[in-house]
Amino acid sequence: MEEIVKHLTPLLKEITGYIYPNEIELHWGLLIVIYPYLTGLVAGAFILASLVKVFNVKEVQPTYRISLLTALAFLIVAPLPLLAHLGHPERSFEIFLTPNTSSAMAMFGFVYAWYLMAVLLLEIWFDYRRDIILWAEKESGWKKWMHKITSLFSSDISERALRFDRKAAKIITIIGIPSAFLLHGYVGFIFGSVKANPWWSSVLMPIVFLFSAIVSGIALVLLIYMIVTPLRKKNIDMACLNKMATFLFLAMIVDFSLEALDFVHRIYESEESIKILTQLVSGKLFSSLIVVQLLIGMLIPLGAIAAVKIFKWPDELKRLTYFLSAILVQVGIFSTRWNVVIGGQLFSKSFSGLTVYKTTFLGLEGLLVSLGLLLLPFIILYILFYVLPPWEEARAA
Amino acid sequence: MACNLNKKSMFVVFARFIIERPMNFNPESFWNKIPEQVKRLAILIVILFALFVVVRTVLVPSDFGEHGHFRASAVEEIASQEIRYAGQEICLDCHDDVVETRRVGFHRDVACEVCHGPAAGHIDDPEEVVLEAPRERGYCPLCHEYLPSRPTGFPQIVSASHNPIKPCISCHDPHDPVPPETPKECAACHATIARTKAISHHVYVDCTRCHEAPEEHRAHPREFRPTKPAAREFCGGCHAKDAPGEKGIPRVDLETHEARYVCWQCHYPHLPEAR
């Protein structure tokens, strides 16, 4: 109690205009910024994987398994920031037990479980099953047992069984695409359906979330591929990289157009909230929205990738451009999440004032935990790479 | 016709399928047709699902959903919260004299607990729990300190200049707060108007010059209202072209100047804009 009063009292001085008394405490902080960022990466990485299976984009085949494992690693971590921000994490299971059917958030349990169990794990299992069985045969000790358990002790690698595996994986990917759309679209819906908040309330929100998810997911897999391949002392497949950059570019164009449409629409309709939102965008959100999200995270990488496509640059320079662009895209998408989640709470629902957000360093909702949650997927991914090597040469002969 | 036939043949095929199928159906061969890995997966899924259903039946509160999507006993829990403010009716049981005094005075609508604080404890144990009775000067101004935002007519004072130091109760009985003398100044209740007028050109125009307030207005302000000037000629007494008085007074031609209106329909007499 004293702690929270100590945290909130200095904020009183930084309020401009009028906010409702209960609005001084900002309720969805850094953790809720991280949550849509992580699920976005999951959905984006999965969409990239589906390019191979469903749309037969042969060039990006080297990243297929990397994408799946990346999606899995981030999906495992995605609910953790949600859990950490709850007032009563120990009651979180209620969302599975008595989901309120009218609540977008209650659907979380089902969307998440469906996506994790019915899509991602199944697809990975069917894709890896043959390899796991063959690996287990050659291995000994705990690794053998681990692989045996992950294969559910199945042993049938007849052509008929493998044909079934391939078919199943393809069907699951086809189901997976709308599921990935659902996973991230519904995160957008959680925000987009709050009619009390004009910054969030927009039909475009789910689809903007979706495309920014695809952008961030492709960029992430591109980064991982570019880092891991030299570490394994292998050559980067330029055709694969170029293709990924093309898809990244296309997704960014769509994402940018949608966001621009949303922006123009708001200004043109100029509703009651326009005054306070103008204050917000030109003031407290200027650096994170206009500078970081729009300029650094969108326009510069768009221009850079366009330049690569137009001019005949040497591969070295192409790689460098892709790499830097992908990093900028990550920074940009993270600030997109920040601007939605935090930005939507910086103005009062009385539309008469602005408040501030100050994060703490320690504590469950602090900076340290957030950094940990951003690092954790990479640790899990490292373990997954070890347990289920996604490399072409690791495939059992 | 062709369509009809088609439907008919489809029906036949379907019926055959239904009827004949069980005859050919061999559970063993059906089971064998399922790929081995799917069987293992199916078993895992069934186990997980059964586990979920079991956990769910154990953990969902038994009264959940009885009257809607919530725990019915939550309402009972909320309804059983401890009461602090007892409500003014019960005070009458012991303090009938005070309640009667209050009931006819200006504070008739002010419940006992507004000043004395929550009384439920006092009702349970009148000896042990004694209620507060704010005697210091700070309490009454919560309602009666002058604030321009307060509705006009509500009695207000500026405590800094209103008999400073003396506690309010030395002159006013809070249960029947009749002022020791009926205020002569309108400003006692119409402080905002008085203050506005004080900085205006009408500073030397007394309230009574424009308003006639019946004597009863002081005791029953809402029942007996003061008057307002009804005719243009009233203001014209000073502001008409040919009116007597100082040269500096702004003057208009009553004949031509917005003849449709009484003056105060446009000009705010307590703060005329020609400052």
Add this chain to the structure above:
Amino acid sequence: MTDNRKLGENQERSSGRRKFIGGLFASFTSLLVPGFLRADNKSKDVKWIIAGGYSPNDHHWGMGIDISKCIGCGRCVEACKRENNVPLVPFFTRTWIERYRILENGEVLIDSPDAGMKSFKEESTEDNVVRSFFVPKICNQCENPPCVQVCPVGATFQTADGVVLIDSEYCIGCRYCIQACPYGARFLHPETRTAEKCTFCYHRIVKGLAPACVEACPTQARIFGEIKKKASPLVRFLRMNKINVLKPYLNTEPKVFYANLDMEVK
């Protein structure tokens, strides 16, 4: 009476329509969600009597607030906090008073220091105040509550008497309801870590008492009572005044009705 608030049959009709739409929605979701997953499949229309003989089915509560009577003394805020164990610090409150000062240049000054609990101080402004008044705020106990809609677990709900309540033993503290409330009426209790808001003093009204803020209002600026009965202080209030509600365009259908509400009140 304004268009958005025709009581009586109109409200009856609109609640019937909502029930119908709700029923459609429920039957649709019941197709998707198997029975054993749904919790609210038990008898719902049985008359409910809670301890003390009070039945939520027999009542429908609302509140009237007359802006022109509020003197901004803050007694309601203090009474509410003391009655309901709300922390006495400025950041958490179930009810509060806003002061509006509209200046000659059109600027609007709004404040609510300490939720108005310690009344207000006169502050001089550069410009002239054209009009000024106090506005008590409270949970609007919406007939169509966005907070209940978004609660993922069924920890906040509307009972048959129209009051929106929170089950603090069941709330997971996700704060979606706080985001969904257009009126800023909800907060997270710093000690229980669950969502909180005005309950119309449910523990009092089931025993026939008025809510603490109504009890403590010295000028009768707050009126509490039945909406649907023929004679109640609230029904008279709705008959005698021009009524408005806060943010009517959001279709939350508040049951806190304001008389003499100014256009600047948000």
